[in-house]
Amino acid sequence: MTSSNTKENAGLDLSFVRDHFPALDKAYTFMDNAGGSQTLGLVIKNITEYLTHHDVQLGASYEISARAGKKLQTVTQELAQLVNAARPEEVVIGPSSTMLFRILSICLSEGWQAGDEVVVTNSDHEANVSCWMDLQAKGIVVKIWKVNPETLQFDLTDLKNLLTEKTKLVAMVHASNILGTINPIQQISKVVHEAGALFCVDGVAFAPHRLVDVQAFDVDFYVFSWYKVYGPHLALMFGKYDLLKNMPGINHYFIDQIPYKFQPGNFNYELTYSLKGVCDYLTDLHDHQFPDAAKITTKEKYQKSFELIAQHEEKLASILLDYLKTKENISIIGQSTADKNSRVPTIAFVHKDLKSSAIVEKVDPHKMGIRFGDFYAKKLIADLGLEEKDGVVRVSLVHYNTEEEVRRLVEVFEDIL
Ligand SMILES: Cc1ncc(COP(=O)(O)O)c(C=O)c1O
Structure with missing residues (x-):
């Protein structure tokens, strides 16, 4: 087996990815990425x-x-x-x-x-x-x-x-x-x-x-x-x-x-x-993950990098969605599938009894950034009757999040939900 196969089969190399984001070098978990992602070192x-x-x-x-x-x-x-x-x-x-x-x-x-x-x-x-x-x-x-x-x-x-x-x-x-x-x-x-x-x-x-x-x-x-x-x-x-x-x-x-x-x-x-x-990050990611790949176009490199990103994100989403599906008091606001063709790992839910604000306030001290609200999608929140809940709890993951981070969030939720 070649080294490229090994890396491909192993999926996204999270240490390579995370090394590219200087802000991830601290004891904080960023899960409000749909609000704003961390910035690449190359960009800075x-x-x-x-x-x-x-x-x-x-x-x-x-x-x-x-x-x-x-x-x-x-x-x-x-x-x-x-x-x-x-x-x-x-x-x-x-x-x-x-x-x-x-x-x-x-x-x-x-x-x-x-x-x-x-x-x-x-x-x-x-x-x-x-x-x-x-x-x-x-x-x-x-x-x-x-x-x-x-x-x-x-x-x-x-x-x-x-x-x-x-x-x-x-x-x-x-x-x-x-x-x-x-x-x-x-x-x-x-x-x-x-x-x-x-x-x-x-x-x-x-x-x-x-x-x-x-x-x-x-x-x-x-x-x-x-x-x-x-x-x-x-x-x-x-x-x-x-x-x-x-x-x-x-x-x-x-x-x-x-x-x-x-x-x-x-x-x-x-x-x-x-x-x-x-742009450079996406091509570097490809070249790192597939070092032995035949010469391909930049566009194909972008495609392959995003394929790896999508696979990893599907895994992250499935950990959280599988957990939320076990909770009787929780309604997922969106599709409950983690399928990468159907959704991105932006996951919203409400609790039968608790307000969304109350849930997020209990997560904050754990040094995890998640969020509640209408996210300016006000018509949706109004039409779903979720204003009185203070909107939804939203966990928005991206490819630099790790499975371990999502599991830790699940543990924190387990004490709250
Ligand atoms: C789906 C969506 N569209 C548009 C915007 C607005 O983007 P900007 O802050 O660049 O105006 C946001 C910001 O959160 C968003 O989530």
């Missing part, structure tokens, strides 16, 4: 490197400015490759996903008339809801596609009943930040496009766990936040080139280039540059 190093060596305004002819511009261009190309955008201009950088959705809603709706329609869901974070809802002030009709309260899944027939020839856009979350469910985006995209509408997907709770492939998903717009994907507080919006080209921007009147027309002011150079660290 890149921020310092940029500010030390390249911190000048872009666009000038002198050497350092030209070099800094090239560096950022290269990183943007890498980011485009990571999400499988067809060209780098399709990648828009912004301060947060909320801001990028807002910018998109303002620019896109310039071409819409009163009476045009948008569909949003009741399981989204408000980032991909409020910006569309607010268009009601200019006569846009907003309809809400609701999850089936029994299965907590979306029914495509319900969507078909909401679509009309006036539907301009459907806005939806890829993976819910509460349910953890991975919605079948490709299948939904087909229905949306057959109705002649655009599809805008919130990938914030998906991107830390699985490879984003905007072409395979066939989405028109796809947004996620890097501070949940092991990077800094910055977000990325993919938009199909022709759509971005043909809609008005939000920058000065003389700025018409993509993506700059959607990036008013300077975008954050040092944080954008740091994202190279996320």
Whole structure:
């Protein structure tokens, strides 16, 4: 057996992974990762490197400015490759996903008339809801596609009943930040496009766990936040080139280039540059796990790294879900399967008698970061009648969590639940 086989069969090398996150070097367990993940050392190093060596305004002819511009261009190309955008201009950088959705809603709706329609869901974070809802002030009709309260899944027939020839856009979350469910985006995209509408997907709770492939998903717009994907507080919006080209921007009147027309002011150079660290981490992880692998493309490396990540996450999720399923007083809010094709390891539950806040307060002293609340998915929590519980208890795991950490959490829960 070769060493690559050994490593492959052994799964994700957790000590290699954890060594890449300086913050994990302390006696604390981070399980609020859907709130924000820990940052890669490579990302931190890149921020310092940029500010030390390249911190000048872009666009000038002198050497350092030209070099800094090239560096950022290269990183943007890498980011485009990571999400499988067809060209780098399709990648828009912004301060947060909320801001990028807002910018998109303002620019896109310039071409819409009163009476045009948008569909949003009741399981989204408000980032991909409020910006569309607010268009009601200019006569846009907003309809809400609701999850089936029994299965907590979306029914495509319900969507078909909401679509009309006036539907301009459907806005939806890829993976819910509460349910953890991975919605079948490709299948939904087909229905949306057959109705002649655009599809805008919130990938914030998906991107830390699985490879984003905007072409395979066939989405028109796809947004996620890097501070949940092991990077800094910055977000990325993919938009199909022709759509971005043909809609008005939000920058000065003389700025018409993509993506700059959607990036008013300077975008954050040092944080954008740091994202190279996320790409490098994913390829380094592959090369470490499969040292004898035949030469493959960078995209294939990303895929293989995320396959290992998904396998490990499924194991973590199954430990917690298997435990929660044994507790009569607990209802899992989401699917009870750990299947990596169905969910990410963002796991929510409520207790029959205890408030979610009371449970989390008892976990806090154990130096474990979990959380309760509505996580800005307010419509879902309201529709499920969970406001009086103070929302759900949410344990959100990522690939750097260990089985031992999850088992320790189960022990702590055992004293509380
Ligand atoms: C699913 C989801 N969408 C959007 C957001 C908003 O992201 P940002 O803080 O970058 O605006 C969050 C943040 O928690 C989220 O979980």
